[in-house]
Amino acid sequence: MFSVDTRVKWVGAFVVAFVVLSIPIFTWAVYILLFSILVALCIGSQLSFRQVLKRTLLLEIPLLFILIPLPFINRSLPITTFSILGLAIHISPAELLRVVVLMLRSWLIIFAMVLFTMTTPADEILISLAALGLPVVLVNIILLMWRYLALFITDLQKISSARKLRSISPIKGKRDNGKKFIQNVKSTGSILGSLFVRAYEQSDRVYQAMLLRGFDGTLRSLKNEPLHTTQKFQMMIVLILGFCFIMGAYGIYGN
Amino acid sequence: METENLSIIQVKDLRFAYPNASEILSRISFSVTAGEKIAIAGPNGAGKTTLLLNLTGLLQGTGEITIKGMLLEKKNFPEIRRALGLVFQSPDDQLFSNRVFDDVAYGLIYQNMEKAKITERVRKALEDVHMDTYENAVPFHLSLGQKKRIAIATVLSMQPEILLFDEPTMGLDARAKKQFLQIVQNFSQTVLVATHDMKLAAAICDRLLILNEGRLVYDGAMKVAIHNPELLERHGLDMEM
Numbered sequence: 001m002f003s004v005d006t007r008v009k010w011v012g013a014f015v016v017a018f019v020v021l022s023i024p025i026f027t028w029a030v031y032i033l034l035f036s037i038l039v040a041l042c043i044g045s046q047l048s049f050r051q052v053l054k055r056t057l058l059l060e061i062p063l064l065f066i067l068i069p070l071p072f073i074n075r076s077l078p079i080t081t082f083s084i085l086g087l088a089i090h091i092s093p094a095e096l097l098r099v100v101v102l103m104l105r106s107w108l109i110i111f112a113m114v115l116f117t118m119t120t121p122a123d124e125i126l127i128s129l130a131a132l133g134l135p136v137v138l139v140n141i142i143l144l145m146w147r148y149l150a151l152f153i154t155d156l157q158k159i160s161s162a163r164k165l166r167s168i169s170p171i172k173g174k175r176d177n178g179k180k181f182i183q184n185v186k187s188t189g190s191i192l193g194s195l196f197v198r199a200y201e202q203s204d205r206v207y208q209a210m211l212l213r214g215f216d217g218t219l220r221s222l223k224n225e226p227l228h229t230t231q232k233f234q235m236m237i238v239l240i241l242g243f244c245f246i247m248g249a250y251g252i253y254g255n
Numbered sequence: 256m257e258t259e260n261l262s263i264i265q266v267k268d269l270r271f272a273y274p275n276a277s278e279i280l281s282r283i284s285f286s287v288t289a290g291e292k293i294a295i296a297g298p299n300g301a302g303k304t305t306l307l308l309n310l311t312g313l314l315q316g317t318g319e320i321t322i323k324g325m326l327l328e329k330k331n332f333p334e335i336r337r338a339l340g341l342v343f344q345s346p347d348d349q350l351f352s353n354r355v356f357d358d359v360a361y362g363l364i365y366q367n368m369e370k371a372k373i374t375e376r377v378r379k380a381l382e383d384v385h386m387d388t389y390e391n392a393v394p395f396h397l398s399l400g401q402k403k404r405i406a407i408a409t410v411l412s413m414q415p416e417i418l419l420f421d422e423p424t425m426g427l428d429a430r431a432k433k434q435f436l437q438i439v440q441n442f443s444q445t446v447l448v449a450t451h452d453m454k455l456a457a458a459i460c461d462r463l464l465i466l467n468e469g470r471l472v473y474d475g476a477m478k479v480a481i482h483n484p485e486l487l488e489r490h491g492l493d494m495e496m
Contacts, residue, residue, distance in 0.1 A: 123353050206349075210361075211336075214362050222360060
């Protein structure tokens with residue numbers, strides 16, 4: 001996966017999303033097949049499955065919170081009633097199954113996206129986004145933000161350490177009437193302010209360095225090459241596969 | 256007149272002031288002959304960095320600057336900036352890619368060079384600064400000395416005729432300073448080094464410009480200046496630094 005062109009990977013991720021969203025909802029065989037392919041790609045790319053799983057769950061959990069009330073709110077028949085601590089709870093098993101499938105569908109899409117991002121450097125993803133029509137200025141801003149994030153974190157750590165070294169905790173047990181809290185809020189404010197000024201000044205200098213090396217507002221990269229025949233072929237295979245999945249799903253499960 | 260024809264840089268009556276501030280550069284005039292190695296020395300706030308930024312056109316004061324016979328104005332910027340490379344004081348301002356290779360190749364990509372030629376130039380530049388094994392390294396993870404060398408490579412890859420260095424040894428340990436010295440001594444290009452490290456200046460340059468409070472107070476042979484402790488002291492400089 002690491003050696004595959006970013007644009008091919010984009011197409012792959014979109015095809016997975018399109019297939020998952022297009023097929024009938026209870027198409028278990030297709031879900032299992034897609035999952036197997038994604039796991040195979042994960043293993044083939046020598047990525048830790050645990051790591052991939054962790055990242056997908058990180059994105060999946062917020063969705064769970066959105067979907068979880070559905071079986072309790074939506075009263076599709078039949079309804080099962082049970083009681084917890086004397087409280088009668090009505091639940092629709094059909095809705096519950098629907099939620100499980102929805103979770104599975106979203107998880108498959110997230111899996112494909114995580115696989116894509118874990119096998120592609122951030123700048124390549126962004127540059128390919130520009131090729132897909134995202135404004136160059138926006139891509140440049142995000143690219144620089146991404147590149148300098150590590151630097152600002154280091155700066156933040158330095159400033160925070162300096163603050164810690166200069167702040168003395170009040171004597172244990174002695175009430176400070178919230179003074180420490182106010183002091184913390186104040187110093188956090190000044191840290192953020194100072195970080196902002198540093199970031200602003202550095203951005204100015206980076207821009208100057210870019211100008212001196214010929215930057216003209218356009219985004220150029222060694223990876224901005226036209227698609228080769230191999231890549232076109234790979235894209236075609238992915239698209240055909242996606243089409244087969246959709247046709248197969250409708251063939252087996254109908255509407 | 257003959258000197259003017261030979262000079263690669265001509266600065267006439269340059270003045271510069273930041274908005275709402277007093278003049279940082281005041282009536283600066285000098286010329287540089289191709290191949291010369293010149294130190295621009297002076298205490299903090301003397302205007303050394305501002306002078307270098309004016310030479311690149313990043314800051315624009317009044318007066319006249321010509322680089323390789325071209326007047327420093329917007330329409331000549333692309334040509335002039337191809338001829339001139341500036342190594343910033345902090346390498347973090349200059350290194351903004353995820354890979355050393357991409358950083359060194361950055362300027363070449365904007366020159367629409369072929370990929371094979373870019374690779375060749377990048378490798379040569381990295382070899383010149385003894386960092387050829389760091390092609391795939393992440394610039395942010397390198398030591399300050401290594402970052403500085405990569406920053407030099409980003410400029411060298413563009414093969415400029417004039418190299419400008421802003422406080423190149425600031426924050427470097429003795430070994431890194433020595434490495435920098437070895438690298439710069441091999442350059443055949445015209446070199447201007449803004450520094451207050453007089454030992455470094457004396458080791459690299461034959462000519463010295465001293466700036467103090469925005470004025471050019473000395474323009475002459477390095478040898479003469481370093482044997483004149485009174486002159487150095489008067490302008491906040493010291494050979495022992």
